[in-house]
Amino acid sequence: MTxxxxxxxxxxLMPLCDSARSACVSRIFLRSWRCHSILILTEETLGLTQKEGQKMDIARGFTRRVDYILKNHSGTGVKILKFVIRYHYNVNTCHLNSWLQKAITQGIEEVTLFLPTKYIEDYNFPCSILLDGCGNSIRYL
Known part of the structure; x- marks a missing residue:
């Protein structure tokens, strides 16, 4: 073991927010953070606080931070993936699909997607991302 x-x-073993903060300390921490196995992406875990009249800023911040996290994550070793998208977020389904494509890899065990009803009516989960063995290890969807 290296x-x-x-x-x-x-x-x-660390909460996502603390793990991401520690990645700012050194390159070794940055590389190890990229292997974080539990990605729970919510307003709270991303450190977004909602103030009156700032719903659009929170929504943009959510999209930007999730994009950044998943762009810099290695994509390997993710065991648990959870997205909580609030009603007032205006997340494009293309973003959501690309996030799922990046994070759902072989070995993932749990995928949870909380969407407001406005998305559920129109959103088609991209089942093709579960092909090539990526969906074989899923225990909870």
Missing amino acids: ALDIWCHIHS
Whole structure:
């Protein structure tokens, strides 16, 4: 077991927000954060606080931060993926599909997607991302 493996394990036990903050300290922490196995992406875990009249800023912040996290995540080792998208977010389904495509990899065990009813009526889950063995390990969808 290498030092990076140890750091990856430690980061996987930390809450996402704390793990991301620690990635600012050193390159080793940054590399190990990219292997974080639990991605729970909510307003709270992303450090977004809602103030009166700032709903659009929160929505843009959510999209920007999720894009950044998933762009910099290695994509491997994700065991749990959870998205909580609030009603007032105006997240484009193309963004959502690309996030799912990036995060759902072989070995994932749990995928949870909380969507407001305005999305449920029009959204078609991209089942093709579960092909090529990516969906074989899913225990909870």
